[in-house]
Amino acid sequence: MDWTELSIMTTSEAVEAVANILMAYGATGVSIEDAKDFEKLKPGRYGDHGEIVDPKDLTHIRQGAIVSAYYPNNQHIDDQADQIATRVRGLAKFDLNPGPAEVHLTPVVNQDWQTAWEKYYHPVSISRFITIVPSWEDYQPKSTQEKIVRLDPGMAFGTGTHPTTRLSLQALEMVMQGGESILDVGTGSGVLSIAAKLMGAGEIHAYDVDDIAVESAEKNIQLNPGAKGIRVAANDLLAGIHTQADIVVANILAEIIVPLVPQAWDNLVPGGFFLTSGIIKDKFETVENAMTSQGFQIIETLRMKDWYGVIAQKPKDEDK
Ligand SMILES: C[S@@+](CC[C@H](N)C(=O)[O-])C[C@H]1O[C@@H](n2cnc3c(N)ncnc32)[C@H](O)[C@@H]1O
Secondary structure, three states: OOEEEEEEEEOHHHHHHHHHHHHHOOOOOEEEEEHHHHHHOOOEEOOOOOOEEOHHHOOOOOOOEEEEEEEEHHHOHHHHHHHHHHHHHHHHHHOOOOOOOOEEEEEEOHHHHHHHHHHHOOOEEOOOOEEEEEOOOOOOOOOOOOEEEEEOOOOOOOOOOOHHHHHHHHHHHHHOOOOOOEEEEOOOOOHHHHHHHHOOOOOEEEEEOOHHHHHHHHHHHHHOHHHOOOEEEEOOOOOOOOOOEEEEEEEOOHHHHHHHHHHHHHOEEEEEEEEEEEEEHHHHHHHHHHHHHHOOEEEEEEEEOOEEEEEEEOOOHHHO
16 A cells, blocks of 8 residues: 655644644554654664664754654545644644644655654553563563563554553453453554453454554564464454454544444443544544444543543343
8 A cells, every 4th residue: 555644843742732633634653753752762772673773873853843644645635734734733722832834745655654663662551561562672571460562563553652542452451351252443553452362351353444454463463472362354344243242442533433333232242342442532422422322331431632432331131
């Protein structure tokens, strides 16, 4: 697949908001180069091939921040570039300095994408129990309870750093007790399935509409011996899937969650959980309405920055 990189020059304070805008336009990944991040780097493994590099020698921006997102060419993001720049400039209304908010569009070859992640991606502690570690980093768990998810996200979404992935992982931690069967819809790098397996899940089926994600999830499962047995396949949401799982988890944009709601209902056991994330604030009500109209009970709403996650439950037969 061919991609376009859309980059916006902004300020450190606005990076999260700009990233959210780019995700709302359907980016499947965002990378942030923030001058402030480089101030904190110590000499270590930052080279493209893991070589030891002094951060002083890295070429990087000295002020402000650049947020870059990647869009498949068939999405014609160039037609929406002016709109995106206007929304970024509009952040001033929320007391965020948008900076120059200039948009640059560049065609991307697959290799460049890979390198972008590798430069700025380091171990991330998601919760007390889960740490996501890039496959090329040496990392020792700090306690016997810490579960390490090794990932090489490549071109698939899901480094663990995005608030929507964190919300999904937190929701899994909240409902899982061990042994659950899980359907992971929009698996991306496979991060949620791998973490769920390490947390003691039973059978897991992971689906993604993008073949690159399927390939990446399969590779990442191989990197984690404790995650053996997860089945990955290309599929559009849960179309054609007829099973009875304990949990359906989906970190996908709100527009895509809405058609998933009836499919999740059909594929869940009574009492099963539907965990969703990827819902931007102003779309939350739409998703909530779709779930409650279907019959789901909203158990908990999770929030991180402008993103929402929902823990919903299909009522048990005796609750009907
Ligand atoms: C935001 S990413 C989530 C990745 C990962 N699960 C995580 O939590 O970090 C959404 C994923 O959903 C996939 N996706 C989008 N539309 C889909 C559809 N209709 N059916 C299946 N997967 C879809 C995308 O390819 C992408 O990998």
